[in-house]
Amino acid sequence: MHRPLSLLLLLTLLLAGCGLWRPSESAMQSAISDHVGRAEAYPTQFMKTENFVFRDLQKVNVAGMPRYSVRADFDFVYVADGATIVAALKAAERERLEKEKRRNASVMQAFVGRVRGAFAGVRNGLRFDDVKIGDRDHYSGLFTLVRNEDDSWRVDAADYQ
Numbered sequence: 001m002h003r004p005l006s007l008l009l010l011l012t013l014l015l016a017g018c019g020l021w022r023p024s025e026s027a028m029q030s031a032i033s034d035h036v037g038r039a040e041a042y043p044t045q046f047m048k049t050e051n052f053v054f055r056d057l058q059k060v061n062v063a064g065m066p067r068y069s070v071r072a073d074f075d076f077v078y079v080a081d082g083a084t085i086v087a088a089l090k091a092a093e094r095e096r097l098e099k100e101k102r103r104n105a106s107v108m109q110a111f112v113g114r115v116r117g118a119f120a121g122v123r124n125g126l127r128f129d130d131v132k133i134g135d136r137d138h139y140s141g142l143f144t145l146v147r148n149e150d151d152s153w154r155v156d157a158a159d160y161q
Helices: 002-017 025-039 082-103 107-128
Strands: 047-062 065-078 136-147 153-160
Touching: 025 047, 025 065, 025 136, 025 153, 082 107
Parallel strands: none
Antiparallel strands: 047 065, 065 136, 136 153
């Protein structure tokens, strides 16, 4: 009686080890939101993703490594207002400049770091200053996912708007 159950468990483990199982919806959500968040330089501590819709999940074999392509639509939603986001980004930039100042021996390197920080502050202020809690940025595109060594998933290629 335990023999069929053992065989089923062994087959399940074998299939999982071969990477034949597709990514779960939560794994796709995590991989895609991490990828887009980094690529678009979002302050992810002030964001959440929601309204994921997946279509056309397909297995794609490239160089013997299983990959999955999927079309996804989703929203990045702001969970803080613009003033909070900009203040936190400015504080993080000041901290980065202080660390860089201690590392740099050159006056020129310190000057370049300050100029770069000023431009980043202006850019962040312009980008996030008018944000209100609940504002959304919508994304739609094609994402190719590949399995990591720890069995998590990451986006290998993306074409989105």
